Amino acid sequence: MKDNKSKVSKVVIAGGGTAGWIAAVALSKKLGELLDITLVESEQIGTVGVGEATIPPLRTFHKLLGIDEREFMRTTQATAKLGIAFENWGQKGDRYIHSFGKMGTSAWMCDFHHFWLRGREMGFDSDIGDFCPELQAAEAGKFATSSNSPINFAYHLDAGKYAKFLRTISERHGVTRVEGKIREVKQDSESGCIESLVLEDGSTVAGDLFIDCTGFRGLLIEQALDTGFEDWSHWLPCNRAVPLQTQATGPALPYTRAIAHDAGWQWQIPLQSRVGNGLVYSSHHLSDEEAIERLLSNIEGEAITEPRVIRYQTGRRRRVWNRNCIALGLASGFVEPLESTSIHLIVTGITRLLQLFPIDGICPSLVDEYNQQTRDELEKVRDFIILHYHMTERGDSEFWKYCKNMQIPESLAHRINLFRERAHAYQDGGELFRVDSWVQVMLGQGLKPEGHHPLPCLMSEAEMRQLQDKLRSDVDRIVSGLPTHQEFIDHYCRSSDREISL
Numbered sequence: 001m002k003d004n005k006s007k008v009s010k011v012v013i014a015g016g017g018t019a020g021w022i023a024a025v026a027l028s029k030k031l032g033e034l035l036d037i038t039l040v041e042s043e044q045i046g047t048v049g050v051g052e053a054t055i056p057p058l059r060t061f062h063k064l065l066g067i068d069e070r071e072f073m074r075t076t077q078a079t080a081k082l083g084i085a086f087e088n089w090g091q092k093g094d095r096y097i098h099s100f101g102k103m104g105t106s107a108w109m110c111d112f113h114h115f116w117l118r119g120r121e122m123g124f125d126s127d128i129g130d131f132c133p134e135l136q137a138a139e140a141g142k143f144a145t146s147s148n149s150p151i152n153f154a155y156h157l158d159a160g161k162y163a164k165f166l167r168t169i170s171e172r173h174g175v176t177r178v179e180g181k182i183r184e185v186k187q188d189s190e191s192g193c194i195e196s197l198v199l200e201d202g203s204t205v206a207g208d209l210f211i212d213c214t215g216f217r218g219l220l221i222e223q224a225l226d227t228g229f230e231d232w233s234h235w236l237p238c239n240r241a242v243p244l245q246t247q248a249t250g251p252a253l254p255y256t257r258a259i260a261h262d263a264g265w266q267w268q269i270p271l272q273s274r275v276g277n278g279l280v281y282s283s284h285h286l287s288d289e290e291a292i293e294r295l296l297s298n299i300e301g302e303a304i305t306e307p308r309v310i311r312y313q314t315g316r317r318r319r320v321w322n323r324n325c326i327a328l329g330l331a332s333g334f335v336e337p338l339e340s341t342s343i344h345l346i347v348t349g350i351t352r353l354l355q356l357f358p359i360d361g362i363c364p365s366l367v368d369e370y371n372q373q374t375r376d377e378l379e380k381v382r383d384f385i386i387l388h389y390h391m392t393e394r395g396d397s398e399f400w401k402y403c404k405n406m407q408i409p410e411s412l413a414h415r416i417n418l419f420r421e422r423a424h425a426y427q428d429g430g431e432l433f434r435v436d437s438w439v440q441v442m443l444g445q446g447l448k449p450e451g452h453h454p455l456p457c458l459m460s461e462a463e464m465r466q467l468q469d470k471l472r473s474d475v476d477r478i479v480s481g482l483p484t485h486q487e488f489i490d491h492y493c494r495s496s497d498r499e500i501s502l
Contacts, residue, residue: 019329
């Protein structure tokens with residue numbers, strides 16, 4: 001066994017699925033000439049496979065890897081995603097969209113929502129979303145993209161087809177796939193580092209660096225290395241999900257729906273020929289049988305899969321890089337699917353590894369930096385998700401009463417107080433969610449600022465009206481020039497294996 005100061009040349013990825021093949025494609029395309037990369041997976045072990053909604057940074061990752069967007073969208077039956085529509089979250093009957101766009105125009109001293117708040121004080125009857133092209137395009141069911149397009153978007157995709165798509169690219173760039181179940185993880189008796197994976201047929205796969213993509217099991221990072229887990233279920237009480245796919249019944253909407261119910265929420269993710277559905281819930285407030293029945297009674301179109309219960313626990317591994325093993329995807333921890341961050345966190349995890357890759361040997365400073373960056377990133381994502389549950393006016397069920405009254409992290413309480421008192425929102429360095437995201441969700445959940453920045457008070461009523469009219473006109477011009485989302489899909493990336501004609 002090589003010690004931690006030995007060069008790293010053999011990388012072994014344990015597990016396939018989205019996490020495994022994202023790791024494989026990134027490493028092979030960027031460091032493939034320096035590495036021997038092997039991925040071990042078994043066709044007998046299913047993947048969770050419900051990460052079908054993404055966020056915009058995935059497009060940057062694809063560009064980094066030279067992935068052709070049209071080919072990707074055709075192969076994965078992808079559609080465009082401009083944001084998420086949240087229904088029944090603040091109160092029953094409420095609806096708002098967290099879009100991926102930027103609202104209005106900002107000054108260096110303060111962001112646009114301060115001007116919007118001042119306009120409301122002047123009596124202007126406008127919604128913050130009136131000044132966002134992505135939000136208005138989502139509401140109108142319109143979309144288009146080009147190299148010159150100002151529209152910021154992500155994708156809805158078939159996670160299973162996505163993994164196969166990435167596998168093809170990875171194998172083309174030298175990744176070796178080994179079929180088989182992992183029977184044993186062999187470790188060095190002195191250092192505790194992983195030496196090899198022993199498969200059920202008795203064969204072994206040795207390596208210098210191991211990437212654990214075995215999902216919630218954490219076969220390497222937890223079962224072998226006993227890393228430990230930090231539980232966040234007191235802040236994020238949902239611990240079950242039931243996914244179900246249905247045939248599409250109409251044109252695909254360019255946004256995800258997240259519909260709150262009395263013990264959690266339900267998703268709808270439109271692909272080209274089907275819709276991904278799922279019910280997320282707390283098992284303390286809803287039984288598995290009740291959840292399945294509720295989901296089946298709230299779907300449109302014919303079911304094409306059987307509902308299955310996925311059990312999970314929110315939280316994170318205490319270290320995602322332990323010895324010579326790095327956990328990626330569900331093996332590293334899980335927040336929940338509400339803001340579609342799962343695939344993004346896989347991408348940032350492997351991107352971080354590329355930036356800190358221990359080619360000359362694993363050293364403590366690299367490991368500490370990787371773990372610290374990962375911890376900071378996930379805690380900020382966690383706070384944003386908790387915001388949706390905690391900042392609610394619902395009190396119609398024990399679940400929502402708990403969420404409304406629970407103690408929250410001090411970091412989130414600070415953000416809420418800043419926005420409530422002075423409408424101040426911010427994005428820390430390296431933080432995923434932008435100011436516009438925090439503002440849209442806080443306003444959408446019913447958090448009303450008591451004040452705002454003084455700069456907009458320097459504008460007269462006529463100047464404020466002129467500003468808002470121009471911004472609204474610019475948005476109308478952009479949106480009116482877009483085709484429908486379905487027209488775009490049919491022209492740009494229609495899948496060859498679409499099962500129905502819409």
